[in-house]
Amino acid sequence: MKIPKRLQPLYDDGLVDEVISRLMSGKEADVYVVRCGKEIRAAKIYKEAAKRSFKQAVTYQEGRKVRNSRRARAMEKGSKFGRKQQEESWQSAEVDALVQVGRAGVRVPETFGCLEGVLLMELITDENGNVAPRLSDVAMSTEQAIEDHDLVMQYVSRMLCAGIVHGDLSEFNVLVDEYGPVIIDMPQAVNAAANNNAESMLLRDVNNMKNYYGQYAPELLNSQYGKEIWALYEEGELTPETELTGLFEDPTEAADVDGVLHEIMAAMAEEEERLERIREAEEG
Numbered sequence: 001m002k003i004p005k006r007l008q009p010l011y012d013d014g015l016v017d018e019v020i021s022r023l024m025s026g027k028e029a030d031v032y033v034v035r036c037g038k039e040i041r042a043a044k045i046y047k048e049a050a051k052r053s054f055k056q057a058v059t060y061q062e063g064r065k066v067r068n069s070r071r072a073r074a075m076e077k078g079s080k081f082g083r084k085q086q087e088e089s090w091q092s093a094e095v096d097a098l099v100q101v102g103r104a105g106v107r108v109p110e111t112f113g114c115l116e117g118v119l120l121m122e123l124i125t126d127e128n129g130n131v132a133p134r135l136s137d138v139a140m141s142t143e144q145a146i147e148d149h150d151l152v153m154q155y156v157s158r159m160l161c162a163g164i165v166h167g168d169l170s171e172f173n174v175l176v177d178e179y180g181p182v183i184i185d186m187p188q189a190v191n192a193a194a195n196n197n198a199e200s201m202l203l204r205d206v207n208n209m210k211n212y213y214g215q216y217a218p219e220l221l222n223s224q225y226g227k228e229i230w231a232l233y234e235e236g237e238l239t240p241e242t243e244l245t246g247l248f249e250d251p252t253e254a255a256d257v258d259g260v261l262h263e264i265m266a267a268m269a270e271e272e273e274r275l276e277r278i279r280e281a282e283e284g
Contacts, residue, residue, distance in 0.1 A: 009116045046119070140216050159183075172281070
């Protein structure tokens with residue numbers, strides 16, 4: 001197929017030898033299947049900020065550190081240079097997160113570098129060599145749902161042990177190959193210790209997974225993995241080997257009405273966005 005404009009520099013530099021097909025178009029990036037020498041990989045082309053539909057990006061960027069003080073000042077001022085640096089920071093955040101959580105024992109695509117706003121990474125395939133389906137396109141037995149949900153909860157726990165919360169985990173950001181779930185799409189990953197929204201984002205991530213797998217294993221719908229994981233983290237007792245139970249007892253204290261209303265509004269907004277994604281996926 002014709003080489004997309006954004007992939008031309010990588011083709012000219014010999015990093016990409018052939019563009020095989022367009023894989024998908026998402027809210028923050030377009031993904032293509034490419035050939036790099038003898039390897040078939042995925043090329044993720046990040047959309048410019050003005051074209052991204054990802055909401056509340058500032059919320060996710062809270063707590064991210066920029067080592068270069070000049071770049072940090074430019075980003076704060078919003079200059080042309082600063083906006084460019086902001087884009088590069090958004091893109092490099094995903095590479096950093098994928099590498100970090102991969103080392104922590106989470107199954108994610110291997111990365112091969114990010115250049116000119118394009119991330120080259122491993123293409124996740126099924127047992128027949130075809131592109132692996134998203135979790136949203138997979139049906140399963142009750143036993144498989146419980147097994148895969150347990151594994152995803154381990155991944156969420158290990159990410160948190162590495163100081164990271166995915167922030168946008170759902171059935172649309174998980175691929176399934178012959179070995180099980182693979183976590184993808186992490187440009188919005190947040191620093192668990194430095195972002196004030198980390199807890200609510202983790203609880204949302206866990207609830208998204210619970211609700212999806214709960215379609216096939218209803219007993220999961222009463223689990224409290226999110227609260228259990230976060231409580232262990234706050235107490236300094238969470239480790240990559242921690243055996244989770246899904247059980248959690250809320251402390252007996254006065255209800256935080258404002259907090260509950262905030263969570264309800266956030267959940268409604270999240271559900272609206274989830275339904276929008278489903279519509280986009282069906283139209284695509």
